[in-house]
Amino acid sequence: MSALINRFGRRSMLGLLGAAGIGAAAGCARDYTQVGGSAVPARYRGRLHLIAWHSFASTTGEALVAIVDRFNASQSEIFIEPQYQGSYEETQQKLSATLIARQIPDLVVLSEVTWRAMHLADALEPLEGYFDTDLQPSDYIEQFITEGTVKDHIWWLPFARSTPLFYFNKTLFRKAGLPDRAPRTWTEFRQWAPAIKRQKGGGNAVMPLALDGGYSAWYFQGNMWQWKARYSDGLDIRLDEPNGMAAVTWMADFVHKDKAAYLSPSSSVDFGNQAASCALMSTASLAQTVELAKARKFDLGTGFLPEHETFGCPTGGSGWGILAHAPAHRKQAAFEFLKYLGRPETSATWTMATGYLPIVKKAQQDPRLVDLIKKDPNFSTSLDQLPKARTQDLARLVIPDASNFMDDAFETLYSSGIAPTTMFKQLAKKMRRKAELLEDNYRAHYE
Structure with a gap:
């Protein structure tokens, strides 16, 4: 352990605690134990063993494990063990349970929603005191580092950051006589829909747009802004105002009257099978969709989200948090791993393997x-769209369970005959009731 302290010796552990502003947490750390891990491989024995919880499966999980392996091989004092915990929501639930049991991992991947729940629970370590000449907050893309900052404290470092993209099948578009680009507006897309529906995919008529059954409220955040509406202003719920009603009514009509869109169990599967010519999917789906298009022998296109009265696109995805109740030396070692993830070459490698956006400016070079x-x-579409994207309205991000019950509401809208205005009124009422319960904690942390 002395080797680790010596390596970071220009900041003593007491100095670190003072810089990070968490002196009280050092005493609490003795009450928490580390969650269980696997046996450390023989070649890494004697190192400080850190547990890192994450939510990446399949291709993205393999990409993360490869990066962790390179970090472990790059130095001789820290061993990171990545542990997959399920979805972002499942990871948060497990983290909440371990906190109650006074057991914690050292690092955890948290989404743009779940990190705020952990912040409101005072479970996260403020990170601004850990930066040094190797990595500075200014190295990150500004809107990403800003999203993880509250009251001048950095609680959440970007990693797997994304926006929605408009994916389209260029081969089907050519057959339909459409331009070789994404639609610029929703009105234009509505005009294109009949030509798309005349095409055949897998022997059946092609649907213009598959709407994913997951994170519906994230995707619809863009629609709200496109119609000059908002979910909220702080905790002041605004979604049931006239512009919001217009936005949800338009999309409901696109689904039920125009029959140009539908709720899909998996938009990526339907898009890959050419059952749908277009899909709204995250940048995180890009690398897999590129390979799927090659296998299914169609040309893939991506574009910005369609506009209406204006442009609207939310940021999303996830980043890393360090647990406040971990001992100081473990938190310092955990940040060494986050510094490794912030290297331009590491960030670029992650982007190329997954489609997630680069997190540091120099990675783009x-x-x-x-x-x-x-x-x-x-692979440039998300980078080109990013300067026009923005942080989601705060109500979806901080109201407990808002993401889940908002998703349920949109999925009911797309799959049933409920009147869109009725759905939005019911959703607004529920969100206002939940917001009232959160108000005191929200003010303490955000105002």
Whole structure:
């Protein structure tokens, strides 16, 4: 352990606690134990063993494990063990349970929603005191580092950051006689829908748009802004105002009257099978969709989200938090891993493997990423759209369970005959009731 302290010796542990503003947490840390891990491989024995919880499966999980392996091989004092915990929501639920049991991992991946729940629970370590000449907050893309900052404290460091993209099948578009681009507006897309529906995919008529059954409220955040509406202003619920009603009515009509969109169990599967010509999906789906398009032999296109009265696109995805109740030396070691993730070459590697956005500015200059974008411009769409994207309205992010019950409301809208205005009135009433219960805690942490 002395080697680790010596390595970070220019900041003593007491100095670290003072810089991070968590002196009281050091005493509490003795009451918490580390969650269980696997046996450390022989070649890494003697190192400080850290547990990192994450929510990445399949391709993205493999990409994370590869990065962790490179970190473990890059130095001789820290061993990171990544542990998959399920979805973002499942990871938060497990973290809440372990906190009650006074057991914690050292690091955890949290979504743009779940990190705020942990922040409101005072479970996260403020990170601004850990930065040094190797990594500064200014190295990150500004809107990403800003999203994890509250009252000048950095609680959440970006990692798997995303926006929705408009994915379209260029081969089907050509057959339908449509332009070789995404629709610029929803009205234009509505005009294109009949030509798309005349095409065949897998022997059946092609649907213009598959709407994913997960994170519906995240995708519809863009629609709200496109109609000059908002979910909320702080905790002041605004979604049932006239512009919001217009936005939800338009999309309901697109589904039920125009029959141009539908709620899909998996938009990525339907898009890949060419049952739908277009899908709204995260940038995180890009790398897998590129490979799927090659396998199914169609040309893939990506574009900005369609506009209406204006443009609207939310940021999303996840980042890392360090648990406040961990001992000081473990938190310092955990931040060393976060510094590794903030290296431009690491960030570029993650982007190329997954489609997630780069998190640091210099990653965009990595020759490998530059070359990939030249070969496949789809990897530049999210970067080009990012300056126009913004943080979601706060009510969805901080009201407990808002993401889940908002998703349920939109999925009911798309799959049933409920009147859209009725749905929005019911949703607004529920959100106002939940917001009232949160108000005191919200003010203490945000105002």
